[in-house]
Amino acid sequence: MPGPIQSLSRAAAILRLLAGGERRLGLSEVATALDLAKGTAHGILRTLQQEGFVEQDPESGKYQLGAELLRLGQSYLDVHELRARALVWADDLARAAGETVYLGVLHQQGVLIVHHVFRPDDTRQVLEVGSMQPLHSTALGKVLVAYDPVARGELGDGPYESYTLRTLTEAGDVDAECALIRERGWTDSVEETWEGVASIGALIQDRRRNPVGAVCISGPVERVCEDGFVKPSLVASVRSAARAISRDLGAGRF
Amino acid sequence: MPGPIQSLSRAAAILRLLAGGERRLGLSEVATALDLAKGTAHGILRTLQQEGFVEQDPESGKYQLGAELLRLGQSYLDVHELRARALVWADDLARAAGETVYLGVLHQQGVLIVHHVFRPDDTRQVLEVGSMQPLHSTALGKVLVAYDPVARGELGDGPYESYTLRTLTEAGDVDAECALIRERGWTDSVEETWEGVASIGALIQDRRRNPVGAVCISGPVERVCEDGFVKPSLVASVRSAARAISRDLGAGRF
DNA sequence: CCACTGCGGTCGACAATGTCGACCGCCTGT
DNA sequence: ACAGGCGGTCGACATTGTCGACCGCAGTGG
Numbered sequence: 001m002p003g004p005i006q007s008l009s010r011a012a013a014i015l016r017l018l019a020g021g022e023r024r025l026g027l028s029e030v031a032t033a034l035d036l037a038k039g040t041a042h043g044i045l046r047t048l049q050q051e052g053f054v055e056q057d058p059e060s061g062k063y064q065l066g067a068e069l070l071r072l073g074q075s076y077l078d079v080h081e082l083r084a085r086a087l088v089w090a091d092d093l094a095r096a097a098g099e100t101v102y103l104g105v106l107h108q109q110g111v112l113i114v115h116h117v118f119r120p121d122d123t124r125q126v127l128e129v130g131s132m133q134p135l136h137s138t139a140l141g142k143v144l145v146a147y148d149p150v151a152r153g154e155l156g157d158g159p160y161e162s163y164t165l166r167t168l169t170e171a172g173d174v175d176a177e178c179a180l181i182r183e184r185g186w187t188d189s190v191e192e193t194w195e196g197v198a199s200i201g202a203l204i205q206d207r208r209r210n211p212v213g214a215v216c217i218s219g220p221v222e223r224v225c226e227d228g229f230v231k232p233s234l235v236a237s238v239r240s241a242a243r244a245i246s247r248d249l250g251a252g253r254f
Numbered sequence: 255m256p257g258p259i260q261s262l263s264r265a266a267a268i269l270r271l272l273a274g275g276e277r278r279l280g281l282s283e284v285a286t287a288l289d290l291a292k293g294t295a296h297g298i299l300r301t302l303q304q305e306g307f308v309e310q311d312p313e314s315g316k317y318q319l320g321a322e323l324l325r326l327g328q329s330y331l332d333v334h335e336l337r338a339r340a341l342v343w344a345d346d347l348a349r350a351a352g353e354t355v356y357l358g359v360l361h362q363q364g365v366l367i368v369h370h371v372f373r374p375d376d377t378r379q380v381l382e383v384g385s386m387q388p389l390h391s392t393a394l395g396k397v398l399v400a401y402d403p404v405a406r407g408e409l410g411d412g413p414y415e416s417y418t419l420r421t422l423t424e425a426g427d428v429d430a431e432c433a434l435i436r437e438r439g440w441t442d443s444v445e446e447t448w449e450g451v452a453s454i455g456a457l458i459q460d461r462r463r464n465p466v467g468a469v470c471i472s473g474p475v476e477r478v479c480e481d482g483f484v485k486p487s488l489v490a491s492v493r494s495a496a497r498a499i500s501r502d503l504g505a506g507r508f
Numbered sequence: 509c510c511a512c513t514g515c516g517g518t519c520g521a522c523a524a525t526g527t528c529g530a531c532c533g534c535c536t537g538t
Numbered sequence: 539a540c541a542g543g544c545g546g547t548c549g550a551c552a553t554t555g556t557c558g559a560c561c562g563c564a565g566t567g568g
Contacts, residue, residue, distance in 0.1 A: 043556080075274075
């Protein structure tokens with residue numbers, strides 16, 4: 001049966017639609033957006049609701065994502081081997097560097113943040129686990145593109161979206177950057193996505209040298225950079241953390 | 255069409271199965287566990303995989319939850335109105351009380367943690383957003399059972415699982431406790447779930463006085479209690495935070 | 509006050525769809 | 539070399555999801 005199950009694909013599309021739109025959506029909105037008959041959309045929504053994947057606001061009748069998704073997302077993190085092994089190293093890295101640490105994996109056309117260590121001793125911060133970052137303009141993303149052919153494929157040929165004046169928007173520029181990354185073994189991203197923010201990232205690979213994710217530190221450009229370049233000491237910290245996690249992954253085959 | 259969509263329910267069951275088992279599961283394991291033909295299970299798994307809800311370890315062929323779930327779970331939090339309005343109050347409460355703050359909603363037979371503020375200035379802690387707590391032995395759970403008939407229904411008639419010597423395991427005891435909770439307007443849970451941990455919780459309700467969730471603070475029994483009772487000042491903090499969030503929910507009809 | 513329009517939800521006929529169980533090739537442990 | 543398990547495929551069958559018309563309701567503007 002080499003065809004995807006229609007009703008399931010449609011259900012997934014509905015979930016993604018609900019995740020995308022900021023506000024709740026009505027039955028008809030969902031049906032027209034996905035070009036489904038109202039009855040069909042209703043059947044799927046009702047099932048999703050009864051499974052807890054979707055909730056319905058009782059007074060407006062509109063639909064939104066359900067709590068079960070949060071629970072399952074958490075379970076995903078629990079099982080995630082890379083994350084489990086990286087937890088302690090990421091913590092150490094944050095402490096040593098004094099900056100925020102992110103751990104990301106390739107997911108579709110972006111980097112999914114699977115771990116996030118807050119900058120030590122600092123103000124209120126929003127947890128970004130579960131959110132996505134672009135491939136072509138972040139340290140995590142560029143590392144993955146440089147080493148993972150699948151990531152390079154997902155990136156496409158551009159031109160890519162521009163976030164700041166320093167964003168690389170042409171495929172050629174990104175590919176050149178990637179060659180440099182492979183040569184040096186790490187990358188930076190200075191104000192390529194957010195003004196004032198600089199990051200340093202390095203690759204994590206498994207026992208068979210397959211790229212499986214990336215770590216980075218991220219912080220205000222004044223603290224991460226010096227004389228226009230990222231501080232070598234921070235680069236060293238990130239690289240050694242990445243190596244440590246990779247080694248950890250290689251060792252632990254229970 | 256008043257029947258749930260079969261393939262969807264089955265897919266949900268598979269996801270829950272994968273979430274439950276700690277380790278990855280093979281196709282045959284999934285099929286036998288849910289009493290499905292292998293072909294059927296395979297079709298569903300393949301669709302789930304291609305939608306990103308499930309991933310397959312390329313060498314063992316076994317399945318685990320996929321990254322898309324994490325992303326959707328995050329989106330659920332983004333849309334969640336209670337959580338959005340409670341963020342700042344929870345923060346203030348944590349600072350004022352000097353203890354960990356949890357925000358939970360009823361989900362199936364438990365309390366789903368939708369927000370978690372770390373205890374200020376303290377050691378490494380694990381984020382528990384997305385995890386579940388029991389209804390009968392935690393401050394969050396007991397508050398919900400006391401005020402939400404649905405929660406009381408989900409709880410059933412017991413006997414309930416015992417975690418410590420102080421856990422209430424009989425329906426009668428819990429119901430008596432709930433009457434007290436309704437009278438006082440708050441509850442505590444001192445070493446009823448975890449040894450050494452005490453919590454204080456209060457109800458959050460929406461503009462129409464429906465129970466929608468609960469807040470609690472949680473910390474070591476030596477800090478939360480005094481002379482064998484929880485500190486009245488902490489109770490006051492929790493209750494005022496709960497009122498503030500409820501008021502906020504009542505006001506904000508965009 | 510009442511058409512009127514939009515909503516969420518239901519219904520039943522139809523055939524497209526998902527399901528089933530036998531089968532295949534592969535790897536692993538014996 | 540074999541047996542047994544695995545993940546995966548295939549094609550016939552009828553169960554199952556789909557479609558579009560229909561329903562009652564709520565809000566709205568004449």
